[in-house]
Amino acid sequence: MKLNKFLIHLLAIAIASMTLIPFLWMISASFMPQGGANQFPPRFIPDSFSLEHYIRLFKSMNILRYFFNSLILSVSITGLSLLVNSMAGFAFAKFHFPGKESLFKLLLAAMIIPAQVTMLPLFLMMNQMGLINSYLGVIIPGMASIFGIFLIRQYINSLPDSLLEAARLDGASDFKIYWHIVLPLAKPILVTLGLFTFMGTWNDFMWPLIIMTRENMYTLPVAMANLSGEHAQDTELMMAGAVLTVLPVIFVFLALQRFYIEGIMLGSVKE
Amino acid sequence: MKTGRFFKVWMSPALFLAPALLLIAVFFFIPVVASFLMSFTDFDIYSLADSSNARFVGLENYKNLLSDPLFWKAMRNTLYFVFVGVPLSLMVSLGTALLLNSKLIRFMSLFRLAYFLPVVTTLVAVAVVWRYIYHPSFGLVNYLLSFLGVGAVDWLGNPKWAMPALILMAVWKNFGYNMIIFIAGLQNIPPELYESARIDGAGKWQELLHITFPMLLPTTIFVSIITIIGYFQLFAEPYVMTQGGPMNATLSIVLLMYQEGFRWWRMGYSAALAFVLFLILFIATLVQLRLQKHYSGV
Secondary structure: OHHHHHHHHHHHHHHHHHHHHHHHHHHHHHOOOOOOOOOOOOOOOOOOOOOHHHHHHHHOOOHHHHHHHHHHHHHHHHHHHHHHHHHHHHHHHHOOOOOHHHHHHHHHHHOOOOOHHHHHHHHHHHHHOOOOOOHHHHHHHHOOOHHHHHHHHHHHHOOOHHHHHHHHHOOOOHHHHHHHHHHHHOHHHHHHHHHHHHHHHHHOOHHHHHHOOOHHHOOHHHHHHHHHHHOOOOHHHHHHHHHHHHHHHHHHHHHOHHHHHHHHHHHHOOO | OHHHHHHHHHHHHHHHHHHHHHHHHHHHHHHHHHHHHHOOEOOOHHHHHOHHHOOEOOOHHHHHHHOOHHHHHHHHHHHHHHHHHHHHHHHHHHHHHHHHHOOOOOOHHHHHHHHHHHHHOOHHHHHHHHHHHOOOOOOHHHHHHHHOOOOOOOOOOOOOOHHHHHHHHHHHHHHHHHHHHHHHHHHOOOHHHHHHHHHOOOOHHHHHHHHHHHHHHHHHHHHHHHHHHHHHOOOHHHHHHOOOOOOOOOOOHHHHHHHHHHHOOOHHHHHHHHHHHHHHHHHHHHHHHHHHHHHOOO
């Protein structure tokens, strides 16, 4: 038993080092002086500590701009999508109207259509509307999400009708019920969905790559992908860029870990 | 009175639904239909300036697709990525889930966090990091292999090794997600099953084989379909790490679709590619639903 326990922990630690070492090396290499990461054998601890790559990213490259682009998109999509999807989720959960079930089924069925199918016409639409290289070009198609509506509907479904009835008898309007009763009660699912949306938007690549063609509109992932071609030899510089790209999502995740893990479970529970 | 009631019943849900449904209709359903129509046209860079330049060409895009060696190359590569990557990823997910679910393990939540970290991080940034980890002369992978006496491998530069390298990275990046779902599945197995098996004198392996695996089957089917769908959409890894090379060894369906559509502006052709991808995912989902129905009695 003792030996088993030891072996199990040894294995667990070995796997953990495999998942963590790339991150640790990324952080370490970002502080190495130019050329420090291109040595054999590879260094894990910088020979000398240098901030030059971070300084370069901020001073002579536009990293702050990319950072703000990513932040603006992630924050606005998260906020707007929570509003739009919670309204629809509420309607599907607590109203009775003809055609409700078939409408909901149609939406669920549409979830198997991959986003790539929509991208070509969507690009042409955005082009017509003059939204190429604009925040709205990413925000508008990102606002409504069938998955989001589904998650919120499931949650609001489980809230007792009696709460809403009581408010209605007191003369509250539907909007007041939604805003003052349903939304506060749905807070846990809103945090979960908000977290998913924020991180999903931050990490998103293909659509921003298509729509943001001007350098000053790049998001962090788009900038990373394009810079990594130009600066393939500047290992340390790229690692500093990767650190700055990854750090915000890791912080957000660590702060709200519990909600994220719960979200995975909710998404995996069948109806 | 009656009309007032009617108004109330209809109006309120319609107002709540309107923003989401309008957005989904205009920016999802219409593009899907438009994309389908586009796949029967020769929509190209001239049509981009004036869409009346696009002509209906029937099934020509699909015919060209089927006779395009590049399409078959991308298809083979994508299938390789899916059929090697998904089972590997599921095995690692299940293995780590069993490990973390063991009664002997301590600091479980700490290990879970470590295993999960790659999942939440930005794929593009991670792909950039792994490009250097796979570096033929300075990379960590070759450094570790040198202890085993393996000579330097040019992971991303060799057509034979580029796809395995992408698969390895994808497994590393994704296994934590399904691990979480498997852990939940394991915790949902009633403990009485194990108790009665123990009374019957079953060993650890027999428990695993006759209780754990069968009880996890629905979870496994669910997890494999979401993973298959995700892996079929391979794009950022080859875009960042290999640009589809070397010698198109990592060209995927979505990367080819992106290149045809947004680099060469052959949008009709690209739309046909997108629908082939959709068709494959549709069939994969149908198979999964069948399997689920078939095994739901277990």
